Amino acid sequence: MSETYTESVDCVVIGAGVVGLAVARALALAGREVIILEAADMIGTETSSRNSEVIHAGIYYPIGSLKAKFCIDGKNALYRYCADHGVPHRRCGKIIVATDESQVPAMHEIQERAAKCGVTDLEFLTAEDAKAMEPELFCHAALWSPSTGIIDTHTLMLELQGDAEANGAMTAFLSPVEKGAVTDDGILLEVGGESPMRLNCRTVINSAGIHAPALAGRIEGMPADKVPTTYYTKGNYYALAGRTPFSRLVYPAPTTQFLGVHITIDIGGQARFGPDVEHIDEIDYDVDPRRSDGFYEAVRRYWPGLKDGALHPSYSGIRPRITPPGEPLCDFVVQGPGDHGVHGLVNLLGIESPGLTSSMAIADHVVEMLGTRN
Numbered sequence: 001m002s003e004t005y006t007e008s009v010d011c012v013v014i015g016a017g018v019v020g021l022a023v024a025r026a027l028a029l030a031g032r033e034v035i036i037l038e039a040a041d042m043i044g045t046e047t048s049s050r051n052s053e054v055i056h057a058g059i060y061y062p063i064g065s066l067k068a069k070f071c072i073d074g075k076n077a078l079y080r081y082c083a084d085h086g087v088p089h090r091r092c093g094k095i096i097v098a099t100d101e102s103q104v105p106a107m108h109e110i111q112e113r114a115a116k117c118g119v120t121d122l123e124f125l126t127a128e129d130a131k132a133m134e135p136e137l138f139c140h141a142a143l144w145s146p147s148t149g150i151i152d153t154h155t156l157m158l159e160l161q162g163d164a165e166a167n168g169a170m171t172a173f174l175s176p177v178e179k180g181a182v183t184d185d186g187i188l189l190e191v192g193g194e195s196p197m198r199l200n201c202r203t204v205i206n207s208a209g210i211h212a213p214a215l216a217g218r219i220e221g222m223p224a225d226k227v228p229t230t231y232y233t234k235g236n237y238y239a240l241a242g243r244t245p246f247s248r249l250v251y252p253a254p255t256t257q258f259l260g261v262h263i264t265i266d267i268g269g270q271a272r273f274g275p276d277v278e279h280i281d282e283i284d285y286d287v288d289p290r291r292s293d294g295f296y297e298a299v300r301r302y303w304p305g306l307k308d309g310a311l312h313p314s315y316s317g318i319r320p321r322i323t324p325p326g327e328p329l330c331d332f333v334v335q336g337p338g339d340h341g342v343h344g345l346v347n348l349l350g351i352e353s354p355g356l357t358s359s360m361a362i363a364d365h366v367v368e369m370l371g372t373r374n
Contacts, residue, residue, distance in 0.1 A: 006198035009035050012189060013205045014177050014215065016040075017048035018153060019351055019359045020207035021160035026363035027205075027370075028167035035199070036161075036169060037191060039176035039211075044157045047209045048356070050285070050317030052237075052264045052275070055079070055089065055149035056354040059096075059114045059122065060254055066332040068117040070358035070365070075147065077360040078156075085159045087152060088267045094148035094249040095130055097139035099301040103253045104141045110254075111143055121146055136245040136305050148249060152267045153356060180204070182221025182342050203370060206347045210283070210320045216335075216347045226340040228322040228333065228349055235275025235319060236287045238295055238311040244271035250302060261298040272314055273299055279325050280318075287313035322350040334362070336369045346370070 010033035013024040020036065021043065028034045040046075055078055058071035082089040098104045111122045123144040125133075130142040161171065172191075180189045189199045208215045210230060217227045244265060252260035265271050273295055292311045299306050323330045333349035340347070346366055355362075 006188075006200055008185075008200045009033060009202070011035070011203040011205070012037055012199060012201045013207055015207035015209055015212070016043040016157075016161070016171060016173075017046065017207065017209050018044060018157050018160070018356055019048075019209075019348060019362055020205070021157055021164060022359040022363035023205050023207055023348075023366050024169050025160050025164040025167070026360075026367045028164045028169040030367050032203070034164065034169035036164070036171040037175045037177055037189075038171065038173050041173050043161055043171075044154065047317055047320060047352075048153060048157060050315055051153070051235075051353070051356060052262075052272075053151055053153050053266060053356070054094075054249065054264055055091075055151050056357040057094070057114075057121075057145045057147045058117060058119045058354070058357075059110060059143075059145060061117065061354075062331070063113060063116050066334065067354060067358070070332065070361040071354040072118050073364075074354070074358035074361035077364075078151070078357060079149070081159075081360065082151065082156070087156045087159055089149055089151040090267065091147065091149040092248050092265065094145040094251055095125070095134060095137065096143040096145065096251045096253065097130065097137065097302045098141045098253055099139055101140050106253050107141050107143050119145075119147070134246055134248060134250065136303055137250065138302055138304050150249070150265060150267060151356075177208075177215060178218070180219040182219065182345075186344055187219065187342070201344070203344045204346070205366060206345070206349075207351075209351070210318050212320065212347060212349050212351075213322060216349070219342070219345070222342055222345070223340055226335065229324075231321045231324055232280045232283065233319040233321040233325075234278040234280050234284070234316055236278060236291055236316045237272050237274035237314040238287075238292050239314040240271040240273065241310050241312055244269075245305070246271065246303075252298070252302060261295055263299070263303070273311060274314075275317065283318060285316045285318070287316050289313050319352040320350055320355075321352055332358070332362070334365060334369070 016038035061068035125142040251262040335347040
């Protein structure tokens, strides 16, 4: 490594997205000395600020999976935290629609699986029930999820950062972690930026989002066979011109790869549609206006009244996906020393949806994994 000064620290969290900030807060509350390293110049500039801002109920995930457990536990923790800290949010609810008669049995299957995971508040709706709730909606049947909500993610991240720093954590922006090495004394990180430094860390939490697998691969001593491949999977969003007729979120029946082009409404009341699935080779956040053609077709299956020209490019995000295209999505990967053999290292890999909802539950899990509790 380059000749820069070395400082010993207790705990470093790499990545100041919503999950990294939640982890840093939990560790600081547990009495750990925490430094948050962020490559960008502010918090949450990637996946955390480029998503649907939905508080998920925990409906779709396999029984016994980390996604199911963390989503449900995280949802409950998030609603409490928002109420206690004044984070703007709303339990607006979600309607999952079967737009074809053949999809109706899947509604019952989703309801049964969700109940086995602990989500017991789903209500089956007839087409008439759903239309009574949302008159512009078309479907053959639906599910009503009253515990789904929306949140102002940026305010949430500011609160998490503030809590972490109030309990002694420090945040260093423009501090990219270039590489690391496992040593007898811990994990030595080489940090770039305007003031390069070495940090000899007792504990490192790799919460670098879409960059987390690549970063894990740059830590000398981390087993290469434990580092998954990143598959950049872009999701594009389009905003609705004018006022939305919906007061609730509307989702189509899900597929194995994503939850479909759905209608979400932000805290300000703006409706947006997305995300789709676009496999890309490199990071690119441009939204191609031509992709909206597919959105009109998808949305009109449940909202026939969508007018031509009503959708406009809004923004895009890139999922931290470690599942190859075409394969069923894998679970969250939370790698601790017992998984890879590196003492003091926790890798958070493939933390895509429902990562936002799960953030506080993931943080508690990391604290427990490291043997320090709040």
